[in-house]
Amino acid sequence: MLARYINRLPQLVATLLIPALFVLASGGCALNRAQSPVDPSVETGGYPLTVTDDMGRQITLDSAPERLVSLAPSNTEILFALGLGDKVVAVDDYSDYPPEAANLPKVGGFSKPSVEKIVSLQPDLVFATSIHEEAVKRLQELGMLAVVVRPGSLDDLLESIKWIGLATSAQERADELIRQMRNRIDQVQSRVSRIPMDKRPWVYYEVYSDPIMTVGPRTLISQLIETAGGRNIAYDADADYPKFSSETIIKRNPEVIIFPEFHGSTALTVEQVRSRDGWSEISAVKDGKVYGIDANIISRPGPRAVDALEQLVRIIHPGLLD
Amino acid sequence: METVEHERCRSVAGGETRWASPPGSHSLFASAQRRKWKKRAMIVILLASLILSMSLAVRVGAVHVSLEELVGILSRPTTAAGTARTIILDIRLPRVLASAMVGAALAVAGTTFQALFRNPMADPYVIGASSGAALGATVAILLNPGFRVLGVGAVPSLAFVGALVTVLVVYHLARVGHAVSVITLLLAGIAVGSFLSAIVSLLMYFSGERLHQVVFWLMGGFDGARWLYLKAALPYFTLGVAIVVFHTRELNCILMGDESARHLGINVERARKMLLAGATLLTATAVSQSGLIGFVGLIVPHVTRMIAGPDHSLLIPASALGGAAFMVAADTLARTVIAPTELPVGLVTALGGGPFFIYILRRRFKMRMFY
Numbered sequence: 001m002l003a004r005y006i007n008r009l010p011q012l013v014a015t016l017l018i019p020a021l022f023v024l025a026s027g028g029c030a031l032n033r034a035q036s037p038v039d040p041s042v043e044t045g046g047y048p049l050t051v052t053d054d055m056g057r058q059i060t061l062d063s064a065p066e067r068l069v070s071l072a073p074s075n076t077e078i079l080f081a082l083g084l085g086d087k088v089v090a091v092d093d094y095s096d097y098p099p100e101a102a103n104l105p106k107v108g109g110f111s112k113p114s115v116e117k118i119v120s121l122q123p124d125l126v127f128a129t130s131i132h133e134e135a136v137k138r139l140q141e142l143g144m145l146a147v148v149v150r151p152g153s154l155d156d157l158l159e160s161i162k163w164i165g166l167a168t169s170a171q172e173r174a175d176e177l178i179r180q181m182r183n184r185i186d187q188v189q190s191r192v193s194r195i196p197m198d199k200r201p202w203v204y205y206e207v208y209s210d211p212i213m214t215v216g217p218r219t220l221i222s223q224l225i226e227t228a229g230g231r232n233i234a235y236d237a238d239a240d241y242p243k244f245s246s247e248t249i250i251k252r253n254p255e256v257i258i259f260p261e262f263h264g265s266t267a268l269t270v271e272q273v274r275s276r277d278g279w280s281e282i283s284a285v286k287d288g289k290v291y292g293i294d295a296n297i298i299s300r301p302g303p304r305a306v307d308a309l310e311q312l313v314r315i316i317h318p319g320l321l322d
Numbered sequence: 323m324e325t326v327e328h329e330r331c332r333s334v335a336g337g338e339t340r341w342a343s344p345p346g347s348h349s350l351f352a353s354a355q356r357r358k359w360k361k362r363a364m365i366v367i368l369l370a371s372l373i374l375s376m377s378l379a380v381r382v383g384a385v386h387v388s389l390e391e392l393v394g395i396l397s398r399p400t401t402a403a404g405t406a407r408t409i410i411l412d413i414r415l416p417r418v419l420a421s422a423m424v425g426a427a428l429a430v431a432g433t434t435f436q437a438l439f440r441n442p443m444a445d446p447y448v449i450g451a452s453s454g455a456a457l458g459a460t461v462a463i464l465l466n467p468g469f470r471v472l473g474v475g476a477v478p479s480l481a482f483v484g485a486l487v488t489v490l491v492v493y494h495l496a497r498v499g500h501a502v503s504v505i506t507l508l509l510a511g512i513a514v515g516s517f518l519s520a521i522v523s524l525l526m527y528f529s530g531e532r533l534h535q536v537v538f539w540l541m542g543g544f545d546g547a548r549w550l551y552l553k554a555a556l557p558y559f560t561l562g563v564a565i566v567v568f569h570t571r572e573l574n575c576i577l578m579g580d581e582s583a584r585h586l587g588i589n590v591e592r593a594r595k596m597l598l599a600g601a602t603l604l605t606a607t608a609v610s611q612s613g614l615i616g617f618v619g620l621i622v623p624h625v626t627r628m629i630a631g632p633d634h635s636l637l638i639p640a641s642a643l644g645g646a647a648f649m650v651a652a653d654t655l656a657r658t659v660i661a662p663t664e665l666p667v668g669l670v671t672a673l674g675g676g677p678f679f680i681y682i683l684r685r686r687f688k689m690r691m692f693y
Contacts (some may be wrong), residue, residue, distance in 0.1 A: 059405055093663055107662050108384070111534060112545055114411045114662035120385040120405055131534050134546055141548075218530075239609050
C-alpha cells in the first residue's frame with residue numbers, strides 16, 4: 001500500500017509540496033482567524049504583557065524578549081524591519097533577507113525545524129507560522145514561548161506587525177512601519193478605485209508549470225492581484241493552489257500572465273508560453289504581457305509585500321502610479 | 323510429539339541446512355545443537371548492535387552535548403538540569419526509543435505478513451493498514467478535533483483506529499463462511515487500500531494550508547516522538563509482539579501451505595486470525611507513532627531471513643532487533659547528516675537499505691542460494 005504513495009512521491013511533491021511552500025511562505029489564508037489579533041486590554045505595552053497571536057493563542061511575556069528565533073523568511077523580514085535584527089539569534093534555512101539574516105545560525109528547513117537546536121539556543125520568543133504547528137506544540141511542552149504569525153491578507157499583515165511590535169517592545173518602529181505600508185497601500189487603492197471593474201484586466205498567476213497550478217481567491221497573492229487592480233481568472237477556485245487545465249485558461253483568456261521568478265532565474269518566458277498548444281491565442285501572449293515577479297517578495301507576508309503590490313500595479317496598470 | 327512436529331515444520335520450511343550446515347552434520351541432534359548456539363549468537367550480536375546504535379543515537383544530534391554532560395544527565399536524570407537535560411531526556415531519548423519500537427514493530431509485522439501470505443512482496447501495509455491510518459490521520463489533521471485518548475492527541479489515535487478498522491473491514495470482506503482465502507484477503511486489501519488512498523488524495527486537494535501537515539505525516543518521521551506517546555503505544559506493541567512470538571510454530575507450518583499445516587495439527591484459521599491481529603496491531607502502533615515509513619517492514623524481514631534462516635522462532639526476535647537497530651540508525655542519520663535540517667527518515671531507509679539489500683541478494687544468487 002505504501003508503494004502507492006512512494007510511486008507517486010514525485011507527483012505528490014510536485015502537486016502538494018510546492019504549493020505547500022507557497023502556503024507556508026504566504027502564511028496561508030484558508031482559515032479564519034480565531035480571534036482579533038491584538039487584545040485591546042494590552043495596548044499599554046508594559047510587562048508582564050499578554051499578546052494574542054494569529055492563531056488566537058495568548059502568550060504572556062514577563063519581560064521584553066531579548067533572544068528571538070524566526071522559523072520563516074517572512075518573520076525574519078518583519079523582525080529586521082522592526083530593527084530587531086541584533087536580537088535574532090537564529091533563523092530557518094530559507095531566511096535570506098535582509099542579507100545579514102542569511103549569516104545567522106540556522107535551526108533547519110522551515111517545514112521541520114530542529115526542536116533540539118531551538119531549545120539549545122534558549123530563545124525568549126520563537127516566531128513560527130501555521131506550518132509549524134507540531135514544533136510550536138513541542139516547544140510549549142518544553143516550556144518555551146512561541147507565537148504563530150499567519151496573516152491572511154494585507155490588512156492582517158499590518159495587524160500582525162502591530163502585535164509583534166508590541167510583544168518585542170518595538171512599538172514605535174512597528175507603528176512607523178505600519179504607517180508607511182498603509183500609505184503605500186492607500187496610494188495604490190485610491191488610484192485603482194478609479195478604474196471600473198470591467199476595465200480591470202484578467203490576470204493569470206502561474207504558481208507552478210508542471211502541472212499547471214494557479215492561486216485560489218483566498219491566497220495572499222490573489223488578494224494582492226485584486227488590490228493591484230487585476231481580476232484573478234481563478235476567482236471561483238475552491239482549493240488555494242488549484243490545478244488548472246490549459247483549456248480553462250485559454251477559455252478564460254487572461255490579459256496578463258504573471259509567474260514567480262526564483263533567484264532571478266525566469267521559470268517561464270513569453271516564448272515558452274507561446275509554444276504551449278493553443279496558448280498563442282491568449283490575449284496576454286498576443287500582447288506580450290507575460291511577466292515574472294520575484295517569488296520571495298510576492299509569497300512572503302512581510303514588509304516587502306507592499307513592494308510586490310506596487311510591482312503588480314506596474315505590470316497590470318503601467319503608468320498608474322506615476 | 324509437538325517437538326517432532328515443530329522440527330518437521332522447521333526442516334521443511336527451512337532450507338537452512340542448505341547453507342548453514344557443512345556436509346556430514348546430518349544428525350537431527352547435532353543440527354539442533356548447532357541451531358541453538360547459532361540462535362544465541364545471532365540474538366546476542368543483534369542485541370549488541372541495537373544497544374550500540376541507540377547509544378550512538380543519544381550521543382549525536384543537531385546540538386553537541388559533551389560525553390561527561392551526557393553521562394551526568396543519564397546517571398542522574400531526576401536531578402540534572404539545564405538545556406542539555408531537556409535535549410537529551412525530553413527530545414532525543416523518546417525519539418530514539420520510538421524509532422526502535424517502530425522499527426521492531428514494522429519488521430515483525432512484515433515478517434509475519436510475508437509468511438502468512440507466503441508472498442515475498444508482502445509488507446506491514448499490504449492489507450490496507452497504511453491507507454486506513456492515512457485516512458484517520460488526514461481526517462484528524464483537517465478537522466483538528468481537540469480530543470485526547472490516554473493523553474494522546476487526535477492524529478495518532480485516529481491513525482491507529484483507522485489502521486485497525488481497515489484491516490477488520492478487509493478481513494470481513496474476504497471471509498466466506500469461516501474460511502478466509504489468502505488471495506482474496508490480499509485483493510480485498512488492495513481494493514480497499516486504493517479506495518481509501520483516493521479519499522485521502524481528495525481530502526488533501528481541498529485541505530488548504532493544512533496540506534503540508536498531511537504530506538509530512540504521509541512521509542513519516544520521528545520528530546513528534548514523546549514519552550506520552552511511547553507509554554500509550556507500549557501495551558499494544560507488547561501485545562502484538564507477544565501474539566506473534568507465541569505463534570512462531572504456526573507461522574513455520576503455515577509457510578508450508580494450509581493443507582500441510584492442518585496435517586501437522588495446526589488450527590490454521592485460528593492461527594491466521596491471531597497472527598493477522600498481532601501483525602495488524604503492530605502496524606497500527608507503528609504508523610500511529612511515526613506516520614508511513616516504507617521499506618523497513620519489507621526489507622528487514624528479507625535480510626534477516628537471509629542471515630538467520632527461515633525458522634520463525636529465531637526469525638521473529640531477530641527481525642525485531644534488526645528492525646529496531648536499523649530504524650534507530652536511519653533516524654539518527656536523518657537528523658544529523660545535514661543538521662539542523664532533517665531528512666525524511668523514509669528517504670534514509672530506502673537510500674541505505676536498498677543497495678544493502680541488493681548486495682545481499684546478489685551474493686545469495688552467486689552462491690546459488692534461493693529461497
